[in-house]
Ligand SMILES: [Fe+2]
């Protein structure tokens with residue numbers, strides 16, 4: 001199975017780049033399953049229902065969120081009715097929406113997509129490790145589902161690597177989100193799980209993690225409340241990860257970065 005994961009979509013710049021490129025990327029790379037983190041799509045904060053609909057229409061099979069899940073309140077009734085939109089599974093019991101979904105691909109194969117959120121330098125939540133273990137106890141890679149993709153939304157690379165190693169061999173891919181900076185540690189772990197500490201964002205990199213740089217830097221110079229951060233509006237780099245799995249085992253055979261457009265060095269898997 002060929003999987004494309006795209007990191008946090010930030011603002012109009014990120015949204016328009018992903019909407020324009022996703023159909024072509026799916027075709028060019030022969031993608032079977034595309035997952036997009038869109039927690040910053042709405043002006044940097046949250047995701048509006050119409051934006052989720054356009055990402056699905058452009059080819060996202062599932063959309064993940066993170067700490068910005070509820071910044072656009074209109075998403076609360078939407079997520080309750082849209083199983084392909086995920087918030088982290090370790091939110092408290094009773095939170096609207098779900099943290100995982102089994103997606104059925106065009107050819108009938110099934111894939112589990114899940115979202116979990118870290119706790120180091122993040123909001124206090126239920127344990128993402130135990131929550132994910134419970135979720136995975138309901139599925140068997142290569143048996144009940146052909147692939148399992150987990151978006152681990154977190155700040156600290158130590159927590160992300162610990163999470164990756166904890167589920168190595170049980171899932172196809174653990175990919176980090178939230179820092180908005182792509183890490184260069186994409187690899188296949190010892191047990192066969194593809195891993196990258198952070199996918200990076202789909203947004204303008206002439207910025208501070210996607211937000212206009214002057215306003216963001218001012219928050220460090222002046223320890224005073226400033227103006228609300230605005231997303232940077234220059235050309236976006238689409239950042240993500242391409243993974244090819246073995247259908248019999250569900251484990252990874254290939255993992256390669258994707259960086260397209262904007263300011264970052266370009267990377268595109270050859271298929
Ligand atoms: Fe984000």
Ligand SMILES: [Fe+2]
Pocket residue numbers: 039066067068153177178179
């Ligand atoms: Fe985040």
